[in-house]
Amino acid sequence: MDEQNVTAGRLLKIVSAISEEYWCAGWRHDLEYILWDAVIGRRKDICTPEEIEQLKYLSEKCRGWIIWDEQTKDERFVPMEEWLRLYEARRTKASQSDD
Template identity: 40%
Template sequence: MSDISEEGWCAEWLDGLEHVLWHIVQTGPAKYGRTFVDEQQIQQLKELSELTGGWIIFDDETEETAISLAEWQKVFQGDKLADYWFYP
């Protein structure tokens, strides 16, 4: 996830990365900054998420942090992607 953020925005973890990537995983390939998240990257994200039963979020105190998919679904359900100006 950090690599995609670096490729797209030259930022180790751009605010909202976990939200935008989850959306892309659910909907398919998409542009992200200066890069394009392709099907191969999506498959890798899906596989890692399924293997671990979780998703990575960024927390100000713990930085990159794994949470369960159930917990992530609750977080993502309340999100509005329009809040992330960098996502088309």
């Protein structure tokens, strides 16, 4: 097993544990976006600073993020480039609906 797979697996466990701890849900709706907002400093009200640092460290190490895949109804690792596209598309859509 390579380092990327190991760190992505650890990232998944932490993301899921945070969802369980804070929202009593295996995967809270929009969890990947909420936690990413915390990682990049857009939200300070989610998680402890230590949890945020773990998420940031692991996402950098595995060069990606964990998302919920609606087609498979399961978590899925995506490379960072793909994740940033998904994240920006979501933010653009949200800002357009706020207008």
